[in-house]
Amino acid sequence: MPTGRATVLIAAAGAAIAMWLISDWAPPAVLARVDSGLYVLAPCVAAGSAAWAARSSSGRQRLAWLCMLFGLIGWTIGAASVVRFEAFWSGHTLSTAQTWTFVLFPIGFGAAVLLFPTGLTRRYLGRFLLDATIVAGSFFLVFWLVVMDEVYRAAGPGEGLTQMLPAVYAAMEIAVVTLALLLVVRGPSDQRATLTLLTVGLVGVILSDGVYTYISVHGAYAHGSLVDTGWIAGMFLIAIAALSSRQPTAPAPKVRTESAWASVWLPGITAVLVVLAATTEPVADLTSRPVLVLGACLALAIFARQFLAISDNQRLLREAAAQALRDPLTGVGNYTLFNDRLTEAMLRRERDGVPVAVMVLDLNDFKLVNDSYGHPAGDRLLRLVGDRISEVVRPADTVARLGGDEFAVVMAGDIEDAQRIARRVAGAFGASFVVDGHELAIRPSAGFAFADADGCAVSTEALLKQADNAMYSAKWAGSGGLHVYTADMASVRVDRELFRTTGVPERSGSTVLTLLSELRRAVQRSELTLVYQPQFRLQTGDLVGFEALVRWPQPDGTVLMPGDFLPMVRRNGMMDEVTDLVLRKACVDAARWQAAGIHASVAVNLFAPLLAHATAPGRAAAALSASGLPPSSLTVEITEHMVLGDLEQTREVLRQLRERQIRVAIDDFGTGYSTLSYLRELPCDELKLDPEFIAPVLIDPTAAAVVRAVVGLAQVLGITTVAEGVENAHTAAWLRQHGCDIAQGYFYGRPITFDGVIDRFGPAPCVTPATAPASAKSN
Known part of the structure; x- marks a missing residue:
């Protein structure tokens, strides 16, 4: 049967069964037998659906469904034991020590939730688990104050450990549902429907477990009550989630947990619930040993969470500061970083006598790439250029993109070594660049200027201007390559912006637009x-x-x-x-x-x-x-x-x-x-x-x-x-x-x-x- 039809059929059957159980139309004996059968049948259907999902998946998702299958099998064995015991031993329920296989359900479910490909990175795993611990601990503390404290106080001598097993089981279930809730609000959209169905199904099971524990404290429990509806409906929802899951076709996008709203409102809501629950309980219950231990553990988790939050915020500030000094397109430094490093190098020259050199490069005919192949191809070419320059310079050198198709390198140390690096940078353009299948032979015009240790004082702006003039000298010569600044280049006035726009030097009485208009007329008139x-x-x-x-x-x-x-x-x-x-x-x-x-x-x-x-x-x-x-x-x-x-x-x-x-x-x-x-x-x-x-x-x-x-x-x-x-x-x-x-x-x-x-x-x-x-x- 196709999975879509099976999903619809399970959903319809679940809805019909829930209405039948709630309406109380059948005699109690019949209702108890049918309910007991569904109590075992529903996890069997869920386990079969999980097995099908594992067979249809691969990688981490297959492993997740196998873990889910492991947990559902444990739950099914426990349910069958309960029904068998009630059928043959006068309706009495099993003791908590004899229902240990139920513990496999939250273990398998929790492992499955963590294994789903949701894009959670290792960097945020500790913070994510702390969020889950705080929320789960808060819910469990509420559950303890409302339900489990009575079980704990009612336990006879020697029964404390046995009576604590439901509490451990409840804690595990709350922790798992917390993980699932956090992943629902933080995970990728293509996994959100599956995780939501699994989470809602788990919530149904947990609610029935909580009500069952409360009823067991105050009186005997028998199948056929409304409590069973949560178990059965929860298992059917898990089955629907398994049948409707799809193997993702692309890797899950990385999740940035610090931007998830759940990190803000979910722990806050649980704290409010703890406070409300505490106001309804007597002081003696609030000062019992389990409550004090739980409260101390929760406070420690909150402290650790705040410590991680502060560390993450400091890291984000450092990343933001670093990104502010990086060119967003190429990843090399931007003009701000270039200017800072050049200024720092010039100050070091004055203080320690360390020579400084600057190389400025401009790509010849880069506009042709944009015009012929489009601006995205031009952007990809600039990224390749930035990578190639970065590969041939020394680790201590600073590579920056000054804007457009212009790059620069700041070098400190021996001038001959700096010139060797500059020649190596220029020579790196010997191999063509392959962009979108096109082989582009791009050559730079490069200028090199330096301030040696024993030379006269020179400002940062003057050194950059010298390198700039040398670069335009190379461009003006028409052959490109690397030109080293000489004094005679200072006598030639080069208008930087005018040259970048038109490629011609400034003429007296002619603006760029005037000169361009004259050229258009000359071409049109064949002049x-x-x-x-x-x-x-x-x-x-x-x-x-x-x-x-x-x-x-x-x-x-x-x-x-x-x-x-x-x-x-x-x-x-x-x-x-x-x-x-x-x-x-x-x-x-x-x-x-x-x-x-x-x-x-x-x-x-x-x-x-x-x-x-x-x-x-x-x-x-x-x-x-x-x-x-x-x-x-x-x-x-x-x-x-x-x-x-x-x-x-x-x-x-x-x-x-x-x-x-x-x-x-x-x-x-x-x-x-x-x-x-x-x-x-x-x-x-x-x-x-x-x-x-x-x-x-x-x-x-x-x-x-x-x-x-x-x-x-x-x-x-x-x-x-x-x-x-x-x-x-x-x-x-x-x-x-x-x-x-x-x-x-x-x-x-x-x-x-x-x-x-x-x-x-x-x-x-x-x-x-x-x-x-x-x-x-x-x-």
């Missing part, structure tokens, strides 16, 4: 212009192509470079429009110079996250179609150190571009941490070596060996190598000697406009390398 840096084949000196570089001309005649406005483009969702504009103009210009006899391709930088969009190949094809430029004359450059979230989708987009005969190049190779994995993961035709990667080849044997290895690896893979930022003939000769294919830089020519391309490389092109100052930098 952004392109210049082209020539690229030459190293072995022959032939012109092979141009890299398109975007510029923003200003009304005052100045020109903003990409680093001046592209951060604002990215942060304000205009990258699609700018990309389409650059693609369109570059393809049109390349088609025009090819028509003029200049056989050179054009390379366009694409914002790497755009390559995760399936529309990228179509947009490039549309620009080619509108201009008439052959697809093989267009190279799409992806910046290696930018965020490449969905590598699988990016790989598919690049494959489609190459299927359309559009070439793919990985730009800025050597500045990021995942370059070799990108060579394995991403299909490409060209590898552009970053200027910082090739600059030291003439003076650093290690750097030269690394570049030779990369060029050799590219040759094996069939990938063309392009050296950027070549500034002198010696570097060009070294690259030519070691197999590099193409070069660009100031040694070969500065970026020029379209008209400059026609003038210089027209029908009679001049390919003689242009000289340039050794300090010039490639743009």
Whole structure:
């Protein structure tokens, strides 16, 4: 029979039996026999239901129902003994010493209640048991004053211990029902119905036991009275609880007992009951030895409970104070803790001469994660970043989140050790972060500043400002990484909030909103212009192509470079429009110079996250179609150190571009941490070596060996190598000697406009390398 139907049937039968017993319709002899049968049948039904519940459960819940079954079997044996004795020995009841199996019921019930998965943690178990002891002790003291004191006084010589057994049994039952009541009000909602039914059933049994004890004191007891209704109904309720219980599908939530209202009102109610019961009893009863012992034990329990409450309150205050200094999202310190630790370290420097260092980190292009994958993904990334930084610092160092995507580390001690830790923190971002299945290659811009033991006095604010300026120097340089503060950084005024909002420095007479409006109009009116840096084949000196570089001309005649406005483009969702504009103009210009006899391709930088969009190949094809430029004359450059979230989708987009005969190049190779994995993961035709990667080849044997290895690896893979930022003939000769294919830089020519391309490389092109100052930098 399904459990639902069995539950309904038991409930209906119990209600009908209760009405029949209460109505007194049957003759007393018949009523006594039926009542005696139900007295044994009801616990049998409850035991069978508990056995079914144990078979249908697992873990702690199964063990709880097995303990309940153990207690119900004890109660059933005791009930059968009572009925058998009354049937064969002229209606006399068993003595209390012969009904010991009833004691198994509260033992099994109590163990079951404690074993139910209610989420009670070990930390609160002692407090919970003390609550139960106080409430149970109070109820038992009331029960003693009202009922058991008469049993105790009526006991003859030598019968004191025997007559105390009902008191012990009653105490155990009261303790168990108290545990159940506390768990009902504190336990999880999915267990509350089962615990409530069990508690109500137990209360019914306990009430009948109390009335039975009182009747036994004042006269003989026989089955068939209203007392039996509580026993029978209680057992049926326990059976219904067992049949309606369900195995929880999730772990029970942790219970915080200090927040449970039962901790406040339940002990108070029991104290009131004790006082009321005491007012109805004579002084002699209140001064009897059992009452004095019970009262002393109850007072001791209350004292211990108050001691635990005070300890818990102090612990909660400490936890609240600690949480007030922690960032709730990442778990690292917040700005308050950072400021306190930095101030403390600076005071220690003044007192004991211990050096102090500060590292400030800002995540590059973090806004893209929020825009592409949502703010919850961004929050998860911040938690991973906080964990990764915490893993590589020393135990004495303080990691804090200053706000947004900015973190900081306070370090005290040897400056060289602090710099080593700072480099280790920056290097920890070499491995990608996996968020919701997306692999995110996030790099920080980091600044490092220190105050050594023998240096001049410096304030806490000044040291933080130095680290901040160094961080913005790294961000402004475009390469990220770790920058150590130097004095020349103090001369450059950086508006922190303006940079965080737009990514551009403050201009006289221009607010952020004004500058953003001007940029939007420039994009809409196609006012952004392109210049082209020539690229030459190293072995022959032939012109092979141009890299398109975007510029923003200003009304005052100045020109903003990409680093001046592209951060604002990215942060304000205009990258699609700018990309389409650059693609369109570059393809049109390349088609025009090819028509003029200049056989050179054009390379366009694409914002790497755009390559995760399936529309990228179509947009490039549309620009080619509108201009008439052959697809093989267009190279799409992806910046290696930018965020490449969905590598699988990016790989598919690049494959489609190459299927359309559009070439793919990985730009800025050597500045990021995942370059070799990108060579394995991403299909490409060209590898552009970053200027910082090739600059030291003439003076650093290690750097030269690394570049030779990369060029050799590219040759094996069939990938063309392009050296950027070549500034002198010696570097060009070294690259030519070691197999590099193409070069660009100031040694070969500065970026020029379209008209400059026609003038210089027209029908009679001049390919003689242009000289340039050794300090010039490639743009």
